[in-house]
Amino acid sequence: MEQTKGSGRTLAGEAYAAIRQEIRSGAFKPGDRLRFTDLRALCGMSVTPVREALARLTAEGFTVLDDHRGYSVARLSLDELRDVTATRQLCEGEALRLSVLKGDADWEGRVLAAHHLMARIPQAREDIPSAMREDWEARHAAFHAALISACGSPSLLEICGKLFSRADRYRRLAVSLEGAARDVTGEHRRLMERALARDADGAAEALREHYGRTAAALESFFKG
Known part of the structure; x- marks a missing residue:
């Protein structure tokens, strides 16, 4: 019995990851209806784990449930963008400030290593310059996680992680609009430098500006 439950949770997690990736990549676009037949084919599994995955995605804001239409991909909106950005600036800015104050040599090493790995590969895909490489995105997430990892609050880290995920689709859209006009590499470098220089307020402000851009x-x- 326990093995069945464990397998079910694993299948639901796999379905969650597969559907979320399709949403993040733009294969499933904002407003698209999500049909169980398509999702079962995508995930290669039964309805139950797919339904559990959709419930989790809905709780995290990636999908919405309409009593008449079923599940669909959540639409992007200016109101949500402003809300998520302001909350990230508040929560993650404080998490970074605390990490700079509390972080030890191990934290410094995590930040340096994460930045080094992120900086070693380009952000944009060669075939689609307006899209981010998935390996860069993973290293980018690891860098931001390393920055705040010494804040000392598991609850704050959990909140920041959820907000980072909520902002993901907006970040990907912004990359397609910004092109080469923005020096994201320089912004990340300044974040690292201020953090390692133990400039708590300066690092937090750099992070707020980073998300604000x-x-x-x-x-x-x-608006257009």
Whole structure:
């Protein structure tokens, strides 16, 4: 019995990852209806784990449930962008400030290593310059996680992780709009330098500006 339950949870997790990746990559676009037959074919599994995955995705804001239409991909909106950005600036800015104050040599090593790995590969795909490489995105997430990893609050880290995921689709859209106009590499380097220089307030402010630039790039898109 326990083995069946464990397998079910694993299948639901696999379905969650597969569907979420399709949403993140744009294969499933905002507003697209998600049909169980298509999702079962995508995931190669029965309805139950797919339904569990959709419930989790809905709780995290990636999908929505309509009593008449079923599940669909959550639409992007200016109101959500502003809300997520402001909350990230508040929560992650404080998490970074605390990490700079509390972080030890191991934390410094994590930040340096994560930045080094991220900086070693280009952000954009060669075939689609307006899209991010998945391996860069993974290293980018690891860098931001390393920055705040010494804040000392598991609850705050959990909140920041969820907000980072919520902002993912907006970040990907911003990259397609910004092109080469923004020096993201320089922004990340400044974040690392201020953090390692133990400039807690400066690092937090650099992070707030970093996220603010992404939001600013999308403001005109939504208003237009």
